[in-house]
Amino acid sequence: MNILNSEIIKTKQKLRKDKISYFVFAIYFLMVLLLSSVFFVGKKFNIPFEKITGDPALTFKSHPFIGFLSNIGALIWCYTASICFFSALILFKTTDKKKALFFMCSGIFTSILLIDDFFMFHDYIFYTFINSDIVQLIVYIAYAIFLFWYILRFLKFILSTLYIFLVLAIGFFGLSVLTDLIFKSKGLQYFIEDSFKFIGLINWMLFFSITAYNALLHKLQPLEIKNS
Known part of the structure; x- marks a missing residue:
């Protein structure tokens, strides 16, 4: 536990030092926004999650070199x-x-x-x-x-x-x-x-x-x- 806390503190210090905390926050925010949007669209329009998140070639059982x-x-x-x-x-x-x-x-x-x-x-x-x-x-x-x-x-x-x-x-x-x-x-x-x-x-x-x-x-x- 002490090792984990130490690593978290070091990570925070590096983020502040390199001034990239806002960039990291923005990326994680967009990630959450995208996943939330995918979930909402799937529920709203009754699209199976395996189709909206899966690979098109697997979904439509087509050759992977299509497209x-x-x-x-x-x-x-x-x-x-x-x-x-x-x-x-x-x-x-x-x-x-x-x-x-x-x-x-x-x-x-x-x-x-x-x-x-x-x-x-x-x-x-x-x-x-x-x-x-x-x-x-x-x-x-x-x-x-x-x-x-x-x-x-x-x-x-x-x-x-x-x-x-x-x-x-x-x-x-x-x-x-x-x-x-x-x-x-x-x-x-x-x-x-x-x-x-x-x-x-x-x-x-x-x-x-x-x-x-x-x-x-x-x-x-x-x-x-x-x-x-």
Whole structure:
């Protein structure tokens, strides 16, 4: 018991020292909120808990590789968002607030794209409210407007990076959207559409990974020289 109390005291001291207690509290709060929401939705809409918490492949007795490329894409979205948020958190601790804001906005936008893609908001969820093809067009226009503002807002910094990867990402995302709007999503057309999106996503990940690496390295190098 004494050992347990000692460890609890040490943990509290470390949390206070590193000033991460609010972050830990926020994560645990979101965890409880998510689990509570899942429980409420399951009870409210009579969804068996094994279906709302279980793996889709087991629930529907399908092959685990169903949706393979889509699942890999979701992991890449998540990785990219994490890189952006982590970089923003570090840079906010420095005097480079503009770069921090850039990565924060990038992380938020990437997270929105992740949620939309993974939970099929513009492909399915929104259609339950408005059963019209215009829903998808509105979502694409909203993304285009935000992207236009984003590029104008951070143009000077973007031009100092390896922005070719961002250009490639936007270009292939655009090709994916055009394929989706012009052709029926089935067969070879579906493969081409998702291939364009996946290539765009890879370039999106490369752009933010390289940009974050260079931004953080630029801040860490003076500290290494100072400490050497």
